[in-house]
Amino acid sequence: MSQHYPALIIVVPLLAALAAAAAGWINKRYCFPIAVASLAASFVSSVFLLGRVIRVKEVIYEMAGWTAPIGIVYRVDALNGLVIVVVTAVALVNLIYSKSAIEEDFPDKMGTYYALYILFATGLAGMVVTGDAFNLYVLMEIASLTGYSLMGLRRDRATVSALNYLIVGTIGATFYLLGVGYIYIATGTLNMAEIASFMSQMSDSGSIRMAFVICLAGLFIKMAFFPLHGWLPNAYTYTPTASIGLIAPLTTKVTVYIMIRMALSVFTPEFSFKTIELSGAIVWLAIIGIVAGSCMALAQKNFKKMFTYIIVAEVGYMVGGFWLGNRAGISGSVLHIANDALMTLALFMAAGIFARKIKGEEISDMQGLFRKMPWTMAAFVLGGLSIIGVPPTCGFFSKWYLISGGIEAGNYYFVGALLFSSLINAVLFFRIFEVAYFEPFSESHGHDHSHGHEAVAVEEAPLGMLIPFYVVAISLVILGIFSGDLITKIIYFAIPAGIV
Amino acid sequence: MKKLGLLTVVVCGVLLLLKTAEFADWGDPNSPASRHLSPYFLENSIKDSAVPNVVTAVLADYRGFDTMFETTVILAAGLACFFILRVRKTEKPKSTYYRHVPTATTLRIIEGAVLPEQSKVFKRIDSVWVPFDLILATTCKAIIPFIQIFALYVIAHGHHSPGGGFQGGVVLGASIILMAISRNLGAAIAHLKEKTTVLMAMIGVFIYAGTGAFAALAGKNFLDYSTLATVLGVDEIMARSHGILIVETGVAIAVMAVMVWIYYNLSSAGKQDEGL
Amino acid sequence: MGEILDFIIAKSNYWSYVVLMMIGLYAMISRQNYVRKIIGMSIFQTAVILFYVSTAVKEKAVIPIIAHGHGEEANAAIEASQYINPLPHVLMLTAIVVGVATLGVALSLAIRVYQKYGTLEENEINDMIREQ
Numbered sequence: 001m002s003q004h005y006p007a008l009i010i011v012v013p014l015l016a017a018l019a020a021a022a023a024g025w026i027n028k029r030y031c032f033p034i035a036v037a038s039l040a041a042s043f044v045s046s047v048f049l050l051g052r053v054i055r056v057k058e059v060i061y062e063m064a065g066w067t068a069p070i071g072i073v074y075r076v077d078a079l080n081g082l083v084i085v086v087v088t089a090v091a092l093v094n095l096i097y098s099k100s101a102i103e104e105d106f107p108d109k110m111g112t113y114y115a116l117y118i119l120f121a122t123g124l125a126g127m128v129v130t131g132d133a134f135n136l137y138v139l140m141e142i143a144s145l146t147g148y149s150l151m152g153l154r155r156d157r158a159t160v161s162a163l164n165y166l167i168v169g170t171i172g173a174t175f176y177l178l179g180v181g182y183i184y185i186a187t188g189t190l191n192m193a194e195i196a197s198f199m200s201q202m203s204d205s206g207s208i209r210m211a212f213v214i215c216l217a218g219l220f221i222k223m224a225f226f227p228l229h230g231w232l233p234n235a236y237t238y239t240p241t242a243s244i245g246l247i248a249p250l251t252t253k254v255t256v257y258i259m260i261r262m263a264l265s266v267f268t269p270e271f272s273f274k275t276i277e278l279s280g281a282i283v284w285l286a287i288i289g290i291v292a293g294s295c296m297a298l299a300q301k302n303f304k305k306m307f308t309y310i311i312v313a314e315v316g317y318m319v320g321g322f323w324l325g326n327r328a329g330i331s332g333s334v335l336h337i338a339n340d341a342l343m344t345l346a347l348f349m350a351a352g353i354f355a356r357k358i359k360g361e362e363i364s365d366m367q368g369l370f371r372k373m374p375w376t377m378a379a380f381v382l383g384g385l386s387i388i389g390v391p392p393t394c395g396f397f398s399k400w401y402l403i404s405g406g407i408e409a410g411n412y413y414f415v416g417a418l419l420f421s422s423l424i425n426a427v428l429f430f431r432i433f434e435v436a437y438f439e440p441f442s443e444s445h446g447h448d449h450s451h452g453h454e455a456v457a458v459e460e461a462p463l464g465m466l467i468p469f470y471v472v473a474i475s476l477v478i479l480g481i482f483s484g485d486l487i488t489k490i491i492y493f494a495i496p497a498g499i500v
Numbered sequence: 501m502k503k504l505g506l507l508t509v510v511v512c513g514v515l516l517l518l519k520t521a522e523f524a525d526w527g528d529p530n531s532p533a534s535r536h537l538s539p540y541f542l543e544n545s546i547k548d549s550a551v552p553n554v555v556t557a558v559l560a561d562y563r564g565f566d567t568m569f570e571t572t573v574i575l576a577a578g579l580a581c582f583f584i585l586r587v588r589k590t591e592k593p594k595s596t597y598y599r600h601v602p603t604a605t606t607l608r609i610i611e612g613a614v615l616p617e618q619s620k621v622f623k624r625i626d627s628v629w630v631p632f633d634l635i636l637a638t639t640c641k642a643i644i645p646f647i648q649i650f651a652l653y654v655i656a657h658g659h660h661s662p663g664g665g666f667q668g669g670v671v672l673g674a675s676i677i678l679m680a681i682s683r684n685l686g687a688a689i690a691h692l693k694e695k696t697t698v699l700m701a702m703i704g705v706f707i708y709a710g711t712g713a714f715a716a717l718a719g720k721n722f723l724d725y726s727t728l729a730t731v732l733g734v735d736e737i738m739a740r741s742h743g744i745l746i747v748e749t750g751v752a753i754a755v756m757a758v759m760v761w762i763y764y765n766l767s768s769a770g771k772q773d774e775g776l
Numbered sequence: 777m778g779e780i781l782d783f784i785i786a787k788s789n790y791w792s793y794v795v796l797m798m799i800g801l802y803a804m805i806s807r808q809n810y811v812r813k814i815i816g817m818s819i820f821q822t823a824v825i826l827f828y829v830s831t832a833v834k835e836k837a838v839i840p841i842i843a844h845g846h847g848e849e850a851n852a853a854i855e856a857s858q859y860i861n862p863l864p865h866v867l868m869l870t871a872i873v874v875g876v877a878t879l880g881v882a883l884s885l886a887i888r889v890y891q892k893y894g895t896l897e898e899n900e901i902n903d904m905i906r907e908q
């Protein structure tokens with residue numbers, strides 16, 4: 001069975017999605033166990049796969065038994081071995097966390113919801129492990145389509161922002177497809193490894209250069225890189241609780257991973273960093289994006305919206321760090337993919353609990369929460385500290401690598417932007433902590449939201465939500481403590497040897 | 501906004517055209533795309549899987565994994581439309597319309613009145629379009645079976661002529677949609693219930709993914725149809741050919757069902773009582 | 777003059793796809809009505825499909841269905857240049873399906889938006905959101 005791990009990660013959830021949808025029509029009680037079991041199986045296989053990758057460096061799985069350029073192959077190395085574990089873990093933990101939210105929000109469409117949820121996770125996981133440029137597009141569209149529908153239900157503005165996101169997202173994906181087409185007409189192949197092997201003779205070909213620019217533009221739209229981030233804050237703010245914990249941590253991070261994959265293993269580092277002289281400009285955009293994202297986060301009163309602007313800034317960290325083009329910067333960027341997925345998940349889990357308990361999304365609604373839900377707040381503080389970058393949480397370590405990458409590259413503006421953004425994050429979170437700790441709890445919570453709702457007693461979150469939340473919060477610290485090992489044992493091998 | 505849009509578009513267009521001079525000419529038989537990978541497919545598809553239609557061979561065998569996800573995309577779209585639109589509890593309409601078939605009279609029955617039983621004599625019709633067109637209804641009724649037979653031909657003959665699961669499935673779905681357009685949504689739903697379409701969509705994708713999983717369970721790689729050889733009692737090449745037919749059938753069922761399912765939801769805004 | 781004309785004809789597939797694609801992009805950016813935006817999105821995707829399919833063309837070649845005989849003839853060598861490139865067709869079959877799927881989801885979201893706001897004009901919807 002062990003040789004099938006790359007296929008199992010994808011196929012088990014796919015079959016389970018069918019089963020979950022069918023179970024929704026027969027007996028709704030079976031949906032949740034099916035979904036959890038399939039994502040757990042996917043997670044376990046990805047952990048085993050990572051173990052194998054650490055031993056043998058690269059695992060290749062030939063779909064339908066056809067070898068590389070003829071058929072589609074899955075190719076797992078240290079880079080996507082790490083990301084796939086993060087993707088499946090986040091999907092699994094968030095699913096367990098959102099069980100009650102799903103039952104409450106979508107009582108009559110539960111089977112469909114679980115099926116879409118699993119398909120979204122399948123799409124993302126497939127994007128990570130695939131070794132074929134076109135296969136990636138198909139999987140990207142599965143993740144996008146299911147993502148739009150997971151966003152577009154329940155609240156008034158959600159449908160409008162989901163429709164806007166759909167239009168923008170389709171532009172991004174279509175640009176990516178066009179870029180793949182340009183690569184195809186220049187090389188005649190779609191296999192990533194084979195494209196890379198043609199690259200040394202192709203580096204001055206016009207269509208390859210165009211392909212690079214178009215692919216990158218498409219991915220920048222999809223990952224909400226400044227200045228193409230306009231769709232993200234609205235789309236994420238109005239997404240239902242259960243979906244946001246899946247979509248917000250993973251979509252942008254997986255797209256950043258694809259950018260890294262395209263730059264390192266399709267276009268080759270030689271071409272991406274040297275031949276085509278765009279990395280300086282991209283780092284500058286990232287610097288502006290970090291500063292702008294942080295400032296806009298500061299201007300928000302709604303905490304969910306504030307978190308979305310933090311995501312915009314974090315995308316700047318990863319993209320900027322990667323295009324510094326040195327080992328420390330790229331290591332920081334890859335490490336930050338893993339860290340940021342968990343940090344964002346922690347933030348939105350907290351936001352989900354708050355939104356459920358206080359029926360409001362303003363920071364001012366959070367008065368006195370430390371007293372009412374101390375356990376939730378403790379974990380939330382951990383998440384906040386990690387976003388700020390306080391050791392020993394993991395946020396500190398990836399920032400450390402990013403900053404040392406900036407210093408190594410001599411780009412002090414990037415270093416400055418990172419420090420500035422950390423400072424702003426500190427202000428943001430201590431403002432929340434202050435409101436929640438010092439101001440007394442007021443009974444007028446959710447005054448303009450509570451029409452028609454029964455007043456919910458503000459108290460600790462149910463254990464079904466709290467335990468997954470704690471798993472994530474504690475893993476932030478564990479990841480921080482072991483980040484040295486992550487760098488030397490895994491990420492070191494993810495970066496081509498030519499990069500110093 | 502319009503000027504900004506125009507500027508963006510012109511800039512994008514010029515950027516895209518910038519390097520076209522270096523691209524291969526239109527119809528150039530020596531372009532890199534025509535020289536590198538495609539000759540392998542053209543020269544080996546008959547040897548590998550005994551399928552003369554190379555598009556079918558590449559679609560369902562060499563790149564079969566793509567196609568499985570293509571079917572999944574369709575299923576995801578069906579699920580998404582259902583999830584976004586479908587409403588279960590609808591308000592009762594103010595009035596319902598019935599047609600008395602022998603006299604071709606349209607009856608409007610106001611709220612609270614006793615509704616006639618659905619029968620050959622009394623048929624419920626949509627309120628948005630009450631006129632009855634005998635020619636249209638009869639013609640469509642007459643040609644729908646032929647459309648469906650043609651669809652089956654397209655599916656089954658995909659190995660040897662243009663066609664295959666997607667094309668056949670779409671034609672099959674169109675025949676049901678034609679029924680819904682020419683009569684009304686209720687007539688189509690009476691023939692093919694929503695639950696049936698959902699079940700068929702699941703079965704279609706399951707046939708594809710299940711065939712793949714069978715190969716993996718039998719010890720070869722996922723989707724390797726040559727494992728079917730022992731089950732079907734043919735050699736590996738013919739097993740691939742039959743494997744392609746099996747998955748294409750799955751694709752056709754899924755595509756047909758999802759097309760109809762999406763149409764049901766879109767045309768009635770999820771209420772599925774009255775369509776266009 | 778003749779050379780320029782030859783050049784334009786030789787690259788005409790690229791010109792036409794770019795024009796079509798930009799029409800779609802313009803509709804998406806500048807139109808206020810969501811249905812028009814969605815139509816623009818469809819045109820945009822179709823342009824890329826056209827681009828791929830045009831790269832498959834080979835002069836004096838036929839569709840990739842191999843003419844084959846039985847027995848002895850079946851082993852006759854196949855000349856790849858006689859048949860057009862099948863791969864872009866396969867890829868675009870997938871892209872068409874993806875386009876249809878996206879269109880379906882976009883339309884169902886648009887129906888939802890219309891049910892909530894009673895209009896599909898973007899500026900009117902934005903005004904309503906601001907008033908809330």
